[in-house]
Amino acid sequence: MAPKQDSIIHLRAGSTQPKFDNGYLTVYSLRFSPFSERVRLLLNYKQIPFNIVNIHIRDRPEWYYKKNPLGKVPCLEEPDGSIVYxxxxxxxxxxxxxxDQRPLLPADPYQRAVQKQLIELVIGTASYNHTVLEGNPDAKKTVEGGLDKVEELLQTDYWSGGECGFVDLMVWPWFERLPAIQRIAAIRFSPEHHPKILAWMDRMLTIPAVKMTAYDTEERLAFLESRKAGAINFDVGLQS
Known part of the structure; x- marks a missing residue:
């Protein structure tokens, strides 16, 4: 398993590239990023050990562009230096x-495509504009309408069917942050209106990999407050 991602300060311009000799994969990541979290979650689910290097995406180290020319995270590096982003x-x-380690995707190309389409549908419907944190009523209405549509879409215990699968792990980070967003923006998100989503979230939180990858709601809340204030702090709660 990886070290707890919460303990690793983000590297900035001028920093030295970390070197590892343990033969593990390395994930270049960003705390609180749902895109980065989905990669860490999948690795934890498959019980694959990995190193974490957190990258400050507003002050990127110069060397990081040699890993990913777009400068984005996440990015995965094999021990031999091969890169995927x-x-x-x-x-x-x-x-x-x-x-072979807890397989999740079907071999059939069409069934794979169906699952990837579902990921895009759920995320596209459930995503939100960050102006909702500032009390934008239109953004709030969009978030609530999206959650209502997602509630209608969810017809089984998990998005992947009767048990947790690839789709569930890929969309989870967008839902994990909802309790913190609700506390800041007072969005309508409740057992009365979204019983299936909340029941699915409860089931997801019983999965060890989800629990070990998830962020504490209070810490996420502090991060969102920093974003709302215009002084975004990816290292909130950490000591340098």
């Missing part, structure tokens, strides 16, 4: 590379 590309690579 873009979160869903990385996730599918992990699934194929470690397919």
């Amino acid at each position: 873009e979160s869903l590309v990385v996730a599918e690579y992990i699934e194929d590379r470690y397919h």
Whole structure:
């Protein structure tokens, strides 16, 4: 398993590139990023050990552009220096590379495509504009309407069917942050209106990999407050 990602300060411009000699994968990541979290979650679910290097995306180290010319996270590096980036590309690579370790995606190309389409549908419907944190009524209405549609879409215990699967792990980070967003923006998100989503979230939180990857709500709340205040702090709660 990886070290707790909460303990690793983000590297900035001028920093030295970390070196590892343990033979593990390395994930270049960002705290509180749902895209980065989905990669860490998948690796934890498959019980694959990995190193974490957190990258400050508003003050990126110069050397990081040699890893990913776009400068984005997440990015996965093999011990031999091979690089894969873009979160869903990385996730599918992990699934194929470690397919024998708790396989999640079907071999059939069409069924794979259906699952990836569902990921895009759920995220596209449930995503939110950060102006909702500032009390934007239109953004709040959009979030609430999206959650209502997601509630209608969810017809089984898990998005992948009767048990947790690839789709569930890929969309989870967008839902994990909802309790913190609700506390800041007072969005309508309740057992009365969204019983299926909340029941699914409860089931997800019984999965060890989800629990070990998830952020504490209070810490996430502090991060969102820093974003709302215009002084975003990816290292909130950490000591340098």
